[in-house]
Amino acid sequence: MSERSEQYDPQALQAKWQPRWERLDPFRAGEDDADQRERRYLLDMFPYPSGDLHMGHGEVFAIGDVVARYWFQRGYNVLHPIGWDSFGLPAENAAIRRNAHPAEWTYANIETQANSFRRYAVSFDWSRRLHTSDPEYFRWNQWLFNRFFERGLAYRKGGLVNWCPQDQTVLANEQVVAGRCERCGAEVVRRELTQWYFKITEYADRLLGDMAQLEGGWPERVLTMQRNWIGRSEGADVSFRIEGREEPVTVYTTRPDTLYGATFFVVAPDAPLAEEIVSEGQRAAFEAYRAEVAKLSDIERLSTEKEKTGVFLGVHAINPVNGERMPVWAADYVLSDYGHGAIMAVPAHDQRDLDFARRFELPVRVVVHTGLADPGETGVATAGEGTLVNSGPLDGLSKADGIQTIIRILAEKGLGRATVNFRLRDWLLSRQRFWGTPIPIIHCLDCGEVPVPDEQLPVTLPDMRGEALAPKGVSPLASASDWVNVECPKCGGPAQRDTDTMDTFVDSSWYYLRYCSPGYEDGPFDVAQVRKWGPIDQYVGGVEHAVLHLLYSRFFTKVLHDMGMVDFTEPFTRLLNQGQVINQGKAMSKSLGNGVDLGEQIDRFGVDAVRLTMIFAGPPEEDIDWADVSPAASQKFLARAFRVMSEVQAAPGTDPAAGDLELRRFTHRTIDEVTRLVESHRFNVAVARMMELTSAARKTIDSGAGPADPAVREAAETLAVMLSLVAPYTAEEAWERLGHQPSVAKAGWPVADPALLVQESVTCVVQVAGKVRDRLEVSPDISEADLEALALASDKIKPLLDGAPRRVIVRAPKLVNIVP
Numbered sequence: 001m002s003e004r005s006e007q008y009d010p011q012a013l014q015a016k017w018q019p020r021w022e023r024l025d026p027f028r029a030g031e032d033d034a035d036q037r038e039r040r041y042l043l044d045m046f047p048y049p050s051g052d053l054h055m056g057h058g059e060v061f062a063i064g065d066v067v068a069r070y071w072f073q074r075g076y077n078v079l080h081p082i083g084w085d086s087f088g089l090p091a092e093n094a095a096i097r098r099n100a101h102p103a104e105w106t107y108a109n110i111e112t113q114a115n116s117f118r119r120y121a122v123s124f125d126w127s128r129r130l131h132t133s134d135p136e137y138f139r140w141n142q143w144l145f146n147r148f149f150e151r152g153l154a155y156r157k158g159g160l161v162n163w164c165p166q167d168q169t170v171l172a173n174e175q176v177v178a179g180r181c182e183r184c185g186a187e188v189v190r191r192e193l194t195q196w197y198f199k200i201t202e203y204a205d206r207l208l209g210d211m212a213q214l215e216g217g218w219p220e221r222v223l224t225m226q227r228n229w230i231g232r233s234e235g236a237d238v239s240f241r242i243e244g245r246e247e248p249v250t251v252y253t254t255r256p257d258t259l260y261g262a263t264f265f266v267v268a269p270d271a272p273l274a275e276e277i278v279s280e281g282q283r284a285a286f287e288a289y290r291a292e293v294a295k296l297s298d299i300e301r302l303s304t305e306k307e308k309t310g311v312f313l314g315v316h317a318i319n320p321v322n323g324e325r326m327p328v329w330a331a332d333y334v335l336s337d338y339g340h341g342a343i344m345a346v347p348a349h350d351q352r353d354l355d356f357a358r359r360f361e362l363p364v365r366v367v368v369h370t371g372l373a374d375p376g377e378t379g380v381a382t383a384g385e386g387t388l389v390n391s392g393p394l395d396g397l398s399k400a401d402g403i404q405t406i407i408r409i410l411a412e413k414g415l416g417r418a419t420v421n422f423r424l425r426d427w428l429l430s431r432q433r434f435w436g437t438p439i440p441i442i443h444c445l446d447c448g449e450v451p452v453p454d455e456q457l458p459v460t461l462p463d464m465r466g467e468a469l470a471p472k473g474v475s476p477l478a479s480a481s482d483w484v485n486v487e488c489p490k491c492g493g494p495a496q497r498d499t500d501t502m503d504t505f506v507d508s509s510w511y512y513l514r515y516c517s518p519g520y521e522d523g524p525f526d527v528a529q530v531r532k533w534g535p536i537d538q539y540v541g542g543v544e545h546a547v548l549h550l551l552y553s554r555f556f557t558k559v560l561h562d563m564g565m566v567d568f569t570e571p572f573t574r575l576l577n578q579g580q581v582i583n584q585g586k587a588m589s590k591s592l593g594n595g596v597d598l599g600e601q602i603d604r605f606g607v608d609a610v611r612l613t614m615i616f617a618g619p620p621e622e623d624i625d626w627a628d629v630s631p632a633a634s635q636k637f638l639a640r641a642f643r644v645m646s647e648v649q650a651a652p653g654t655d656p657a658a659g660d661l662e663l664r665r666f667t668h669r670t671i672d673e674v675t676r677l678v679e680s681h682r683f684n685v686a687v688a689r690m691m692e693l694t695s696a697a698r699k700t701i702d703s704g705a706g707p708a709d710p711a712v713r714e715a716a717e718t719l720a721v722m723l724s725l726v727a728p729y730t731a732e733e734a735w736e737r738l739g740h741q742p743s744v745a746k747a748g749w750p751v752a753d754p755a756l757l758v759q760e761s762v763t764c765v766v767q768v769a770g771k772v773r774d775r776l777e778v779s780p781d782i783s784e785a786d787l788e789a790l791a792l793a794s795d796k797i798k799p800l801l802d803g804a805p806r807r808v809i810v811r812a813p814k815l816v817n818i819v820p
Contacts, residue, residue, distance in 0.1 A: 008639035010606025037077040045541030049109035055581040064540035073749040081515040083130035099466035132507035139458035140524035142440040163191035168471040176297035190294035195430040217574040231423020257402030260391040261367035262344040265317040269330040271341035279314025436501030444488035444495040509556040539572035579623040608727035609635035645734035649708040652739035659711025668756035791816040
């Protein structure tokens with residue numbers, strides 16, 4: 001643009017450059033082994049195709065694209081792929097409503113999102129696109145399942161699950177709100193189902209220990225969440241005899257030193273043990289209580305806010321250290337899958353036990369002297385360190401010594417042993433829904449569970465649609481008799497396919513490996529290609545995936561490492577979490593009427609303004625309140641920067657050395673700062689520095705050396721390259737107008753000249769009583785004493801002071817604050 005009167009038209013730039021970029025395909029990763037460029041693999045968590053892109057997509061993909069484009073500019077061989085996590089319940093529900101097949105809704109939404117991604121100008125390598133609902137992909141889910149099955153890592157067992165009687169399907173704990181289904185509001189019950197599991201607990205120690213590799217690369221809060229989820233604890237398994245039961249019951253405790261303080265025994269009401277040992281006189285009360293507990297989720301049962309409930313089972317346990325009889329209760333705060341589904345209750349030193357004891361008037365005995373008041377009187381358990389008392393041979397010992405001593409005593413008597421326990425439970429992967437990967441197992445009365453042979457994979461889904469997909473208490477696949485009934489691969493006799501599908505977290509647990517060779521047909525991925533690209537250098541996505549997806553991916557990677565298929569044990573070297581895009585202080589929702597449509601924002605302000613607003617709003621990990629930001633202001637800045645870059649008159653290739661020295665110094669300081677800011681993910685501050693460079697170049701054009709000065713071209717070209725990270729359309733058009741061939745994305749990151757980073761002077765602000773009263777040009781090396789003297793001698797400052805000031809605060813070389 002040579003005329004300043006010409007308007008900045010973001011829609012016209014998008015219409016011009018989107019088809020040109022599609023032809024140029026500038027972001028295809030290099031596959032030639034002769035390519036010696038350093039490889040970098042950046043991955044954004046892939047989207048679910050539930051409609052068009054929303055504001056959250058706009059934020060996370062803008063953030064990831066800053067890093068990817070920066071790496072492209074630095075000359076790396078970058079892999080930045082895209083795909084879709086395209087199996088799942090929303091598509092199935094949509095198909096039921098529309099009397100259609102889930103694939104129709106799924107793939108239509110994928111195309112909608114793909115078109116929006118292209119408009120949003122994300123630097124994807126489109127040649128590696130994948131969809132997890134494609135048979136070419138989920139075939140390898142099944143292949144991997146078979147390998148896990150062979151290694152004893154996939155198994156089937158009965159287990160209690162949350163069950164919605166109206167939708168007739170299993171619910172995750174997160175889908176149960178106040179005991180009711182979040183979708184239909186029906187009261188949820190607990191139901192025993194035979195399900196498939198992955199034995200993730202086999203890798204619990206490694207999942208915990210290998211976090212050392214992630215320190216400094218992952219947000220600490222994510223590592224903490226995973227550590228807490230895995231929940232490793234050291235303690236003891238202790239044997240308790242139940243009166244009337246031949247076999248002793250094993251209880252896990254982290255505080256065996258407090259055994260002398262155990263005054264009652266608690267069993268999970270849904271544990272088989274409770275039903276086995278309850279006396280006939282208490283059976284009716286127990287069964288009524290168990291039915292009430294079945295309506296609660298695990299989260300609700302463990303809530304510290306919930307009043308303690310329970311029922312006496314009519315039997316007693318014997319404390320192995322002192323022989324005391326302890327009443328056995330069933331209570332909802334004990335879960336059947338924690339330890340062995342039973343606990344010894346030490347109310348003086350555990351708050352939940354104390355709350356229960358006070359509710360049912362059970363005895364409280366202090367066995368750890370902490371110097372605090374008696375918990376039986378205060379209602380506050382003393383769970384910390386102290387000296388053991390009322391504990392026979394343990395009296396006078398510390399906690400650590402007491403634990404060691406009691407474990408030794410128990411072991412000598414055959415009543416216990418030291419052990420390690422984990423909060424982590426095996427991964428329940430069965431789903432009673434249609435739109436997912438069929439589990440590749442055939443059930444034969446004679447042969448048992450038989451994996452579908454690899455050469456018969458993939459097991460594809462039958463053609464079912466509409467009402468046939470409606471939940472009926474079992475998977476919809478169970479009604480497809482022609483699909484279900486098959487010959488056993490082993491004996492040839494009559495058999496049936498497994499009718500459950502896999503949890504969609506299976507799909508996302510290894511997709512990052514498939515991107516390295518998406519068309520590979522001899523395995524889930526080309527091992528050689530993964531060794532070239534893996535592990536992922538930078539993963540970008542929401543903190544809501546901190547536990548499940550990220551933990552499952554880590555588990556899969558370790559199994560694949562043990563299978564010799566990858567040469568690393570952690571899939572994601574660095575993790576960047578983005579915040580949430582909210583509006584008016586609240587999460588966007590239809591019910592609140594505060595939703596903002598990404599497409600509408602782009603139509604109004606242009607892609608670049610929306611992307612710039614997302615990046616400039618704050619650090620990536622913080623929430624963005626759309627009510628507090630201004631895409632209109634971002635558009636105005638881009639128009640101003642575009643005019644600066646368009647008014648350059650010096651010819652391409654002009655040596656900037658003869659240009660305006662002040663502007664050159666500003667440009668090179670900006671290069672130095674923005675480089676460091678992008679490397680440290682302080683993208684919003686990097687944008688602020690680009691804005692400052694725009695202003696400096698504008699000043700030089702209007703009231704300095706003018707648009708023909710070589711330094712103006714250097715500043716404009718620097719600005720175009722830097723802006724390409726956040727505003728690719730604006731930057732590309734400016735780059736072309738500056739006389740260069742596309743694409744600016746491959747122009748090369750500018751390098752700061754160290755000689756131009758040396759400042760001859762800096763501006764020092766002088767404040768009196770907090771108000772700016774003068775500005776001084778001083779040496780960057782000036783001492784605090786000299787700077788204070790210079791400020792006090794200023795002709796603008798002296799009249800404001802009545803005698804010596806009370807205090808002078810000096811922050812050389814940029815600030816002097818005088819308190820009169």
